[in-house]
Amino acid sequence: xxxxxxxxxxxxxxxxxxxxxxxxxNSPIPRVVLWFMLVTHVYxxxxxxxxxxxxxxxxxxxxxxxxxxxxxxxxxxxxxTAARADWTTALATEDFDTIRANPDLMGRALATAGQxxxxxxxxxxxxxxxxxxxxxxxxxxxxxxxxxxxxxxxTLRYGINSPHPDTHVAQMPAFGRDGLLxxxxxxxxxxxxxxxxxxxxxxxxxxxxxxxxxxxAACHGAxxxxxEGLGAPNLTDADWIYGGDSATIRLTLLNGRQGVMPAWQxxxxxxxxxxxxxxxxxxxxxxxxxxx
Amino acid sequence: xxxILTPRERQIGxxxxxxxxxLGLTMAxxxxxxxxxxxxxxxxxxxxxxxxxxGSVLEEPAPNPxxxxxxxxxxxxxxxxxxxxxxxxxMTIGLWVxxxxxxxxxxxxxxxxxxxRLRPVHTxxxxxxxxxxxxxxxxxxxxxxxxxxxxxxQLSPWFVLIGYNLFLVWAVTxxxxxxxxxxxxxxxxxxxxxxxxxxxxxxxxxxxxxxxxRAEPHIYVANWYYLAFIVVVAxxxxxxxxxxxxxxxxxKSYPAxxxxxxxxxQWWYGHNAVAFFMTSGFxxxxxxxxxxxxxxxxxSYRLSIISFWGxxxxxxxxxxxxxxxxxxxxxxxxxxxxxxxxxxVPSWASAGNALATLNGAWHRVRDDATLRFMFIAAVxxxxxxxxxxxxxxxxxxxxxxxxxxxxxxVHSGALGWLAMVTFGAFYSVIPQIWGRTAxxxxxxxxxxxxxxxxxxxxxxxxxxxxxxxxxLMWRAYNSAGTLNYSFIExxxxxxxxxxxxxxxxxxxxxxxxxxxxxxxxxxxxxxDAAPDRPLSPQAAE
Numbered sequence: 001x002x003x004x005x006x007x008x009x010x011x012x013x014x015x016x017x018x019x020x021x022x023x024x025x026n027s028p029i030p031r032v033v034l035w036f037m038l039v040t041h042v043y044x045x046x047x048x049x050x051x052x053x054x055x056x057x058x059x060x061x062x063x064x065x066x067x068x069x070x071x072x073x074x075x076x077x078x079x080x081t082a083a084r085a086d087w088t089t090a091l092a093t094e095d096f097d098t099i100r101a102n103p104d105l106m107g108r109a110l111a112t113a114g115q116x117x118x119x120x121x122x123x124x125x126x127x128x129x130x131x132x133x134x135x136x137x138x139x140x141x142x143x144x145x146x147x148x149x150x151x152x153x154x155t156l157r158y159g160i161n162s163p164h165p166d167t168h169v170a171q172m173p174a175f176g177r178d179g180l181l182x183x184x185x186x187x188x189x190x191x192x193x194x195x196x197x198x199x200x201x202x203x204x205x206x207x208x209x210x211x212x213x214x215x216x217a218a219c220h221g222a223x224x225x226x227x228e229g230l231g232a233p234n235l236t237d238a239d240w241i242y243g244g245d246s247a248t249i250r251l252t253l254l255n256g257r258q259g260v261m262p263a264w265q266x267x268x269x270x271x272x273x274x275x276x277x278x279x280x281x282x283x284x285x286x287x288x289x290x291x292x
Numbered sequence: 293x294x295x296i297l298t299p300r301e302r303q304i305g306x307x308x309x310x311x312x313x314x315l316g317l318t319m320a321x322x323x324x325x326x327x328x329x330x331x332x333x334x335x336x337x338x339x340x341x342x343x344x345x346x347g348s349v350l351e352e353p354a355p356n357p358x359x360x361x362x363x364x365x366x367x368x369x370x371x372x373x374x375x376x377x378x379x380x381x382x383m384t385i386g387l388w389v390x391x392x393x394x395x396x397x398x399x400x401x402x403x404x405x406x407x408x409r410l411r412p413v414h415t416x417x418x419x420x421x422x423x424x425x426x427x428x429x430x431x432x433x434x435x436x437x438x439x440x441x442x443x444x445x446q447l448s449p450w451f452v453l454i455g456y457n458l459f460l461v462w463a464v465t466x467x468x469x470x471x472x473x474x475x476x477x478x479x480x481x482x483x484x485x486x487x488x489x490x491x492x493x494x495x496x497x498x499x500x501x502x503x504x505x506r507a508e509p510h511i512y513v514a515n516w517y518y519l520a521f522i523v524v525v526a527x528x529x530x531x532x533x534x535x536x537x538x539x540x541x542x543x544k545s546y547p548a549x550x551x552x553x554x555x556x557x558q559w560w561y562g563h564n565a566v567a568f569f570m571t572s573g574f575x576x577x578x579x580x581x582x583x584x585x586x587x588x589x590x591x592s593y594r595l596s597i598i599s600f601w602g603x604x605x606x607x608x609x610x611x612x613x614x615x616x617x618x619x620x621x622x623x624x625x626x627x628x629x630x631x632x633x634x635x636x637v638p639s640w641a642s643a644g645n646a647l648a649t650l651n652g653a654w655h656r657v658r659d660d661a662t663l664r665f666m667f668i669a670a671v672x673x674x675x676x677x678x679x680x681x682x683x684x685x686x687x688x689x690x691x692x693x694x695x696x697x698x699x700x701x702v703h704s705g706a707l708g709w710l711a712m713v714t715f716g717a718f719y720s721v722i723p724q725i726w727g728r729t730a731x732x733x734x735x736x737x738x739x740x741x742x743x744x745x746x747x748x749x750x751x752x753x754x755x756x757x758x759x760x761x762x763x764l765m766w767r768a769y770n771s772a773g774t775l776n777y778s779f780i781e782x783x784x785x786x787x788x789x790x791x792x793x794x795x796x797x798x799x800x801x802x803x804x805x806x807x808x809x810x811x812x813x814x815x816x817x818x819x820d821a822a823p824d825r826p827l828s829p830q831a832a833e
């Protein structure tokens with residue numbers, strides 16, 4: 001059965017096996033294979049000698065150099081934090097005017113805050129703070145809770161309607177759902193709110209105007225221009241958080257609005273919050289530049 | 293096709309079909325509104341269809357004993373056709389998933405078409421459905437030819453093939469309905485897993501029985517690899533699928549392991565699914581069809597031994613390299629890393645053995661697209677195994693982990709190795725078992741080859757670039773010593789690569805579609821006399 005033969009092309013003998021016409025050469029293992037095998041095994045032994053690698057009952061081999069990724073990463077983070085401490089401490093403690101006057105500090109703050117904004121804010125407020133349905137635009141001059149870095153720091157720290165005790169609170173009641181206004185009244189009011197672009201006419205006797213003054217003016221102001229610091233938006237401009245079409249306004253009146261922004265303390269450090277505040281404060285200038 | 297079964301086999305087959313129908317009926321009845329009921333109805337429908345199919349020939353006379361002088365190729369034919377159907381389906385889903393990375397809204401608002409459900413349909417479809425059917429079909433072919441023995445019986449091959457495809461249908465339709473264990477490459481739920489164990493053990497027993505009947509004194513290398521594939525996949529599956537069902541009449545279960553142990557078991561399984569499903573099995577394929585097509589002896593028998601045992605031994609240790617820099621203890625990571633490096637030499641030895649086998653047949657590689665498929669497969673097998681060992685080094689992994697480089701690496705293996713060697717094997721085996729001298733159109737084989745190669749290169753180059761760009765962006769620091777890019781910026785940077793990936797996938801899909809048409813036309817064409825080695829006289833049981 002086993003008939004070996006010489007392969008003419010390679011010059012090697014076959015092993016004498018034959019499987020459905022397939023034969024095998026009895027050629028030696030190429031030396032390079034053995035060398036590489038040696039090299040990879042030596043590499044493994046070196047790693048095993050230097051670092052933790054093998055289980056030993058309840059523990060494991062420690063290696064000459066030891067090393068544990070948990071300790072290593074904690075040390076790396078500590079080193080990196082220490083390396084940034086000189087300027088992050090200044091950011092956390094100096095007042096904003098001092099920081100704004102320091103171009104080096106501002107440069108570092110804004111370079112860092114861009115990434116922080118992308119990671120933490122952009123998902124809701126959009127790229128460059130352009131906003132979106134339900135999430136206010138940050139790159140304009142319209143602010144619910146103040147647009148200076150000082151104000152923004154407070155908003156960032158404690159959030160809006162967040163579980164934090166110091167949070168900003170602003171709740172628009174569900175006028176329809178809770179029965180504060182009837183269906184026809186909501187329809188009238190919806191129409192009226194859409195006319196506010198022209199401003200409030202003093203002593204307007206129309207039903208819509210009366211309803212507005214009775215129900216809405218307490219927060220949005222008698223002139224409907226909103227009250228910054230109460231979280232009540234201006235209704236006379238073209239800027240809408242949820243939408244200025246009649247269907248959306250009707251929905252807003254029916255169900256109310258309780259927009260939430262999380263409190264970013266302690267998820268972000270004080271320095272990070274203040275960097276972001278400076279960054280967001282600057283967005284409207286940047287937005288204006290981009291518009292040109 | 294069924295009439296070739298002996299009357300006794302038909303009776304047992306009938307009983308099994310009734311059993312399957314009853315199993316399905318029970319699942320459907322007890323499942324209520326749970327997805328397990330839907331799967332029960334599927335089993336019931338399949339069982340009834342088989343009852344009618346077998347019942348229609350139950351009383352036919354016994355088949356001609358001359359069949360025992362021939363190889364039993366019917367299950368191979370069905371397996372190949374199923375593999376091609378699954379391949380076209382799964383690659384279409386893959387193209388869709390790739391498109392979702394560019395146009396995320398292309399799910400049409402449906403739950404079943406969300407990314408998280410489509411993705412396992414694609415991975416299971418390609419690896420286990422396309423690859424698995426191809427492995428089962430070619431293993432039946434290779435073991436018969438290299439053992440010079442007919443399959444041990446005529447019923448268990450059908451049980452393996454039909455049972456395995458029922459598992460696949462349960463798996464894939466389950467994903468669409470949201471049924472998943474959430475373990476990558478092991479998503480099917482407990483009842484599908486138990487079913488697969490039964491099927492797989494039958495496969496192992498069939499393989500061993502056929503090997504025992506062999507008329508050759510030695511067992512050919514291809515069979516070592518197929519056997520390693522069957523044995524180790526059984527072991528991996530049984531351990532990793534261990535789970536406790538919430539209820540016997542519902543699909544949901546919870547894994548037996550938890551926490552970091554679960555993660556380790558999962559990646560011990562996951563990496564060895566790559567090793568023993570996507571490597572060992574397909575090496576078995578390569579070891580038969582490549583020398584056959586090249587008409588050259590295997591370059592080195594000794595190298596075969598070294599690479600087989602190296603691959604089989606080292607692979608089982610390396611799963612932890614999927615969990616570098618995670619909660620897994622550092623020592624386990626280091627151990628996995630070193631075994632991954634030692635694994636490289638046996639892997640390259642088998643790729644080198646295949647390429648060196650082509651010495652003296654390079655003119656055939658040039659002229660014959662079928663052999664060229666297998667040549668490219670061996671090259672990409674070598675590239676992927678090098679890349680795999682390289683990515684397993686912890687500092688390298690720190691850059692590559694969680695990036696699209698990993699996805700590129702998997703596709704360099706799945707497209708460049710697994711699919712390429714399968715196409716080469718199919719184009720070799722199809723004319724032979726359907727009694728043709730050649731494929732319907734050698735020109736279409738050329739078209740398939742170049743489409744597949746162009747798609748493969750476009751795909752892997754785009755994702756290599758994507759992954760390295762991502763890794764570098766995630767670790768880039770600015771002059772302030774803080775991170776330079778947010779995650780979303782790295783996503784925006786991916787867009788051109790993801791578009792290129794869609795293009796690559798489309799080319800590859802176009803290739804398999806051309807292949808499917810060519811295979812269909814070959815099957816339908818006129819029957820010529822096919823040369824086949826005679827089977828040594830031996831009685832079947």
